[in-house]
Amino acid sequence: MPEVGVSTASVWPQTAATAFLLAAELGYDGVEVMVWADPMSQDVAALRRASRAHRTPVLAVHAPCLLITQRVWSPDPEVRLRRAVQAAQDLGAPTVVIHPPFRWQRRYADAFVDLIQELEAASGVAIAVENMFPVRRFGREVSAFRPSIDPTDVGYRHYTLDLSHTSAAGTDALELAKRMGEGLRHVHLADGSGLPKDEHLVPGRGTQPCAELCEELVRTGFTGQVILEINTRRVRQPTQRRRDLAEALLFARLHLGQ
Numbered sequence: 001m002p003e004v005g006v007s008t009a010s011v012w013p014q015t016a017a018t019a020f021l022l023a024a025e026l027g028y029d030g031v032e033v034m035v036w037a038d039p040m041s042q043d044v045a046a047l048r049r050a051s052r053a054h055r056t057p058v059l060a061v062h063a064p065c066l067l068i069t070q071r072v073w074s075p076d077p078e079v080r081l082r083r084a085v086q087a088a089q090d091l092g093a094p095t096v097v098i099h100p101p102f103r104w105q106r107r108y109a110d111a112f113v114d115l116i117q118e119l120e121a122a123s124g125v126a127i128a129v130e131n132m133f134p135v136r137r138f139g140r141e142v143s144a145f146r147p148s149i150d151p152t153d154v155g156y157r158h159y160t161l162d163l164s165h166t167s168a169a170g171t172d173a174l175e176l177a178k179r180m181g182e183g184l185r186h187v188h189l190a191d192g193s194g195l196p197k198d199e200h201l202v203p204g205r206g207t208q209p210c211a212e213l214c215e216e217l218v219r220t221g222f223t224g225q226v227i228l229e230i231n232t233r234r235v236r237q238p239t240q241r242r243r244d245l246a247e248a249l250l251f252a253r254l255h256l257g258q
Contacts, residue, residue, distance in 0.1 A: 002226045002256060003224075004029050004227075004228070004252050004258070005226070006019060006026075007031075007227050008031060008038065008041055009034040010245060016033060016047065019031050020054045021054060033087075035061065048091060051091065059093060061096050064084070085125050095125065095128055097188075101146050117157075128156075128160040128185040130159070130165070131150055131151060131176060133171075136196050149169055156183065158183055160188060162190070164191065166192075167191070167192020167199065168198050170194070174216065186225050187225070189214070190230050191206030192206045194206070202244050204251050211255045214226070214256045226252055
């Protein structure tokens with residue numbers, strides 16, 4: 001049975017401390033730590049204290065690979081990935097989430113497949129490469145990732161499937177899940193309306209097959225992590241964030257049969 005967690009990104013601009021608190025109060029199985037601008041997300045000792053205080057495990061570490069996190073921990077993407085794996089080991093998290101390399105990270109991209117294999121073999125941590133989406137400029141679609149937005153074009157041992165990203169890319173989420181096959185290790189459960197942007201709506205509020213995917217995960221015996229990664233940054237009151245996270249958890253548990 002999959003574990004159902006919440007990403008610390010789901011409480012931004014609140015810190016990871018809020019994610020641990022709400023995860024414990026609402027009944028999530030754990031937390032995925034998005035390592036980014038939040039100083040607490042970069043502090044393994046602080047994360048360990050929060051995890052213990054709330055009796056809420058860290059289920060995954062999302063490596064700092066966004067455009068806004070290119071200097072978190074190090075300007076070198078390989079160093080950032082290595083530190084994310086070490087953080088996962090220190091926190092007892094079984095999974096690291098990573099994006100494909102940016103097109104301009106040529107040396108890193110050339111070594112990416114071998115680097116992941118090396119780190120997985122040495123650490124026992126699954127490094128799950130995430131599907132992405134193109135940007136649209138002047139009426140054209142442009143991929144910022146090498147070789148593409150679809151990690152199955154390369155082939156990795158482990159994958160993360162993000163349904164907000166499939167929405168923004170116009171990709172069939174269920175077909176992508178099939179291509180990932182037994183390599184599907186980690187799911188970012190969120191929704192999108194089909195607009196060409198990363199929306200991270202509460203599941204059920206958009207057009208993505210969130211319920212169908214959850215049911216397919218049950219049918220195939222998925223044992224990885226399902227992480228609610230929703231956008232609550234524009235809520236006017238903390239109570240609305242709590243309601244959104246409670247609704248997202250209820251959706252996941254209902255369609256996962258939990």
